[in-house]
Amino acid sequence: MSTKPSVARVVLESRLPQLDRLFDYSIPEGMVVTPGVRVKVPLRSSQKNTTGFVVEVASHSSHAGALVPLGDVVSAVPVLAPEIWRLARAVADRQAGNAADILRLAIPPRYVRAEKLWRDRGQPTAVPAIEMQSLLEYSEDELEGLVAPGSRWALTTPWGVDHSPAGEPRPRGATVVAQLAARALAAGGSSVIVVPDWRDLEAHHQALREVISDDGIVLWDSDKVGSERYTEFLRCLSGNPVVVIGNRHAVYAPVVNLRLLVVLDDADDAHREPLAPYPHTRNVALVRQQQTECSLVFAGLAPSMAVWRLHSMGFLGLVEPRKAQRPQVVPTALSVNAERDLRPARLPGIAHQGATEALREGPVLVQVFRAGYSSALACAQCGERGLCSRCHGPLRIGSHGAPPSCAWCATLYARWRCEACNHSVMVPRGQGIGRTVSDFGKAFPKVPVIQSDGQHRVHTVSDSPAIVVATRGSEPLAVGGYRAALLLDGQAMLSRESIGALEDTLSHWEHALSLVRPEGTVYLTEVEGQPALAVASGKYGPLMNAELREREALRLPPSIRLASVSGPSAALTDIASRISSLDASVDVLGPVAMGEGGGRIIIRFPYAIGDRVTAELRAVHLGHISRQRRGVPDRVRIVVDDTGQLDEFAGSE
DNA sequence: AGCACGCCGACT
């Protein structure tokens, strides 16, 4: 009997939970098969060939039946690194989903041309140039500690704006992260930096390029065209340590010798994976850190609830900037003024005065909540809703200057008359950004007003006096830093019916603060109590601890884990009973009806029994697949640890 | 997903 490897264990690229296990195939004589390569394999039942990845080669199979020979090797490039396979398996188990779905996120589609070019070019020989700098805000010990193998951190990034040699402004935090990556690379280790959106990607890429030469940087950008994505992916496999900077899928980058894993702004919605099995970057990163013993850094201006929980448990160390470049914050809620003058209705006197003074020297930021120009319209005279006379759909303003149109049937209304009072002027309903812009234009007639929102985002503003009205998240960077900022809609942001309202609000406040000069002043209107105290002092601990205690009492995340299951009602009752019989600490909310014969339940369970619950969920899911009747379209869908599901659940009740 | 296997009603 020969002992040479003749069996390939393959994970199939199939979305079916029934096929989410390894299949053994015999390796035909003369075929060169290494772990990680993509292969074509026959599946007897579904006559068609599928593809898969070789996870390992062995000399014996534990499969009782005869082995079918492997089809073809698609490419000799081992695109599935053993480390990534382990990660995919663990993440899939955690999410009660299948590993192939994770691999779909982790391994970009193959481009033959890109692969040829990469192979012909060969391995880069030069070691990337690294420029390490010391930082004002953190000691050298702290920086080294942040990249120490096996360590885990919540890192508060500094406020303020840095500039590239070309004068491009960018958040100071990007400089700090770049220095961490430089230290990891100098120690011979790779870094993976996962950021929420393309703006952060650009800023961090820029900061990295200033300290690490391009051959040491991999840009993992899902917005790139496929061939470029594949090229960058292959560069991770080249055998040399690199720094990968990218958005959420970059967390799966198959780098060699991972030393540092950074997740920026983990509370940002962009870290929620919209594809099954919906793994959140934060959770993938936690699994990967556990498996590889790299250092893990959750970086941001304000901690998320989940990160704060891990910190308060002692699981994450906290590192904060030493030299606070944080501007002074004045909560104005206690100094409400009664006089009526030309100032915007929402703006207290002290903030108005501060803005007036600051505007003599430079730009002032006004942060508002509503996204975009309030799209719904109402009669300016009587307030009646603007509705389409044809189909009764809501009228909207699309772009600036364009006439109103119906959101349903797209009829244009160049000349509109209110049905109630025959008035001819419409205004946005509610407090849109357009309203704020016009209010400030009236209150400060000599100063230009710049508007930035989701649709029309302004990247940077100059150092000359201007009022910059921006929706939260769309604040332009000011070249010289803002002289002052007004945070207008804090109360509305805080009182949203969303579990993420607090952390989201804190992070947007801190972001606005970070764009203001250290000697500037930030005025926070309307907000009182603990949130106002926290942002004024910059000490979030008491507020976060209180919030955590409350969530523990209410059994809300992140103090417990969540799974939501939607599907046919019969399946839900079965799943609910099987899961809740697992342990007394599990409880089930619902079911809430959702459409024809279907509904949704929410399962709450403690972290300690997480593995058992997700494994059982998977087993129950499989059971319901085989019982599924044809023609019934609503399948069972399981979403694990997505707080957005809780918001939707609350909204549907 | 596909596809085969398998056990009950109306047909040459």
Next chain:
DNA sequence: GTCGGCGTGCTC
């Protein structure tokens, strides 16, 4: 007697 309905189960 058989052709074929689609419920159930398997895929190395």
